[in-house]
Amino acid sequence: MTHPLTHTCNRSSWRVSWTFIYSISATKMSVTIPADQENQEEVNKQPNGTAEVEGGTQNGLKPQKKSVFAKYILALRPWSFSASLTPVLLGSALAYRTTGTIDPLLVLITCLAVTSVHAAGNLVNTYYDFMKGIDNKKSDDRTLVDHILEPNSVVGLGATLYCIGCGCFVLLVHFSPLSMQHLALLYFGGLSGSFLYTGGMGLKYVALGDVVILITFGPLAVLFAYSVHVGKLTLSPLLYAIPLALNTEAILHSNNARDMETDKKAKAVTLAILLGQTGSYALYALLLFTPYILFAILATNFSKWLFLPLITLPLAFSLERDFREHRMTKIPQKTAKLNLPLGLLYLLGCLMAQPGQLPGLS
Ligand SMILES: CC(C)=CCC/C(C)=C/CC/C(C)=C/CC/C(C)=C/COP(=O)(O)OP(=O)(O)O
Numbered sequence: 001m002t003h004p005l006t007h008t009c010n011r012s013s014w015r016v017s018w019t020f021i022y023s024i025s026a027t028k029m030s031v032t033i034p035a036d037q038e039n040q041e042e043v044n045k046q047p048n049g050t051a052e053v054e055g056g057t058q059n060g061l062k063p064q065k066k067s068v069f070a071k072y073i074l075a076l077r078p079w080s081f082s083a084s085l086t087p088v089l090l091g092s093a094l095a096y097r098t099t100g101t102i103d104p105l106l107v108l109i110t111c112l113a114v115t116s117v118h119a120a121g122n123l124v125n126t127y128y129d130f131m132k133g134i135d136n137k138k139s140d141d142r143t144l145v146d147h148i149l150e151p152n153s154v155v156g157l158g159a160t161l162y163c164i165g166c167g168c169f170v171l172l173v174h175f176s177p178l179s180m181q182h183l184a185l186l187y188f189g190g191l192s193g194s195f196l197y198t199g200g201m202g203l204k205y206v207a208l209g210d211v212v213i214l215i216t217f218g219p220l221a222v223l224f225a226y227s228v229h230v231g232k233l234t235l236s237p238l239l240y241a242i243p244l245a246l247n248t249e250a251i252l253h254s255n256n257a258r259d260m261e262t263d264k265k266a267k268a269v270t271l272a273i274l275l276g277q278t279g280s281y282a283l284y285a286l287l288l289f290t291p292y293i294l295f296a297i298l299a300t301n302f303s304k305w306l307f308l309p310l311i312t313l314p315l316a317f318s319l320e321r322d323f324r325e326h327r328m329t330k331i332p333q334k335t336a337k338l339n340l341p342l343g344l345l346y347l348l349g350c351l352m353a354q355p356g357q358l359p360g361l362s
């Protein structure tokens with residue numbers, strides 16, 4: 001197999017002129033290609049099963065324009081952003097329940113900080129998985145495999161996003177009542193997690209990816225958003241982070257269960273590989289349905305408003321069926337689609353509850 005780096009160098013002159021032509025035109029045509037054309041060098045296959053062809057249409061199918069800007073945005077994998085936005089909004093809602101006030105500017109800066117670090121983590125993942133030869137033509141993430149972007153552009157964009165995140169950190173030091181030491185502990189903890197997930201020693205390659213996701217997208221993001229408003233570190237919001245953390249881990253676990261065979265070949269170890277097919281299905285069902293059991297317990301004991309997220313139960317059943325019947329192609333994206341309404345209904349439930357009804361927040 002040609003190593004991606006060799007491949008990149010051999011074709012660099014071709015792609016320099018390609019990039020030049022492309023940056024002038026700023027738009028390209030995108031068409032669906034038949035399987036027998038998948039290996040043609042001129043055809044640039046897209047993650048959604050379409051292919052870019054320079055200068056025109058193929059097979060008479062309707063063309064789609066894709067600007068350089070759109071390529072950069074798509075490389076961030078924005079479908080996954082609900083995973084970082086929902087814990088931040090939940091943390092902010094819990095802070096409102098505690099203090100009775102909310103600063104929209106702080107909410108905005110916190111959302112931007114966490115989403116930037118998340119997006120940068122996605123790009124670190126794109127870069128290292130490509131460099132290590134883990135991503136291939138069949139992978140979900142083909143930003144570099146299909147030369148949609150250059151490795152240098154991915155590095156540049158990742159660094160820019162970390163800088164934006166750090167800019168937000170500086171603004172929070174200025175505007176938030178939380179001490180700089182505590183802000184730094186939480187923010188740089190999240191930033192380290194986002195980098196070390198695939199970069200450095202690569203925690204995801206040694207079966208620690210699930211732990212990183214559970215911590216960063218759950219307790220860490222919720223506590224960060226909560227403390228930025230309340231001005232002190234307390235343990236109570238951690239309890240509220242559990243249902244969201246489990247649902248986000250379901251996104252990652254479904255991803256790893258789908259990619260089990262390719263990960264095994266690349267000598268990566270994931271929880272899905274350790275558990276096998278049946279164990280992975282059991283874990284997915286557990287991750288998917290435990291949050292609903294927790295919501296029911298909270299609603300029964302504290303506020304009926306916490307029954308609200310149960311509205312999304314049919315979606316969860318449909319995902320469980322997809323997994324059981326091995327319809328895995330888009331299962332992480334579909335699980336992320338559940339994450340958003342589930343998170344929003346959960347925070348709405350927390351906001352609607354009477355003051356004093358929610359445990360640990362007073
Ligand atoms: C800044 C603060 C306070 C909080 C945390 C900010 C966050 C959410 C950090 C986490 C970032 C992180 C770990 C991103 C990586 C997510 C990711 C790319 C998961 C999927 O990776 P793979 O398992 O390789 O999936 P693919 O096969 O689809 O590439």
Ligand SMILES: Cc1cc(O)c2ccccc2c1O
Nearest residue numbers: 077080083248251252255332
């Ligand atoms: C790209 C990507 C892919 C995933 O499977 C994720 C799972 C959980 C949290 C974030 C994820 C992510 O950003």
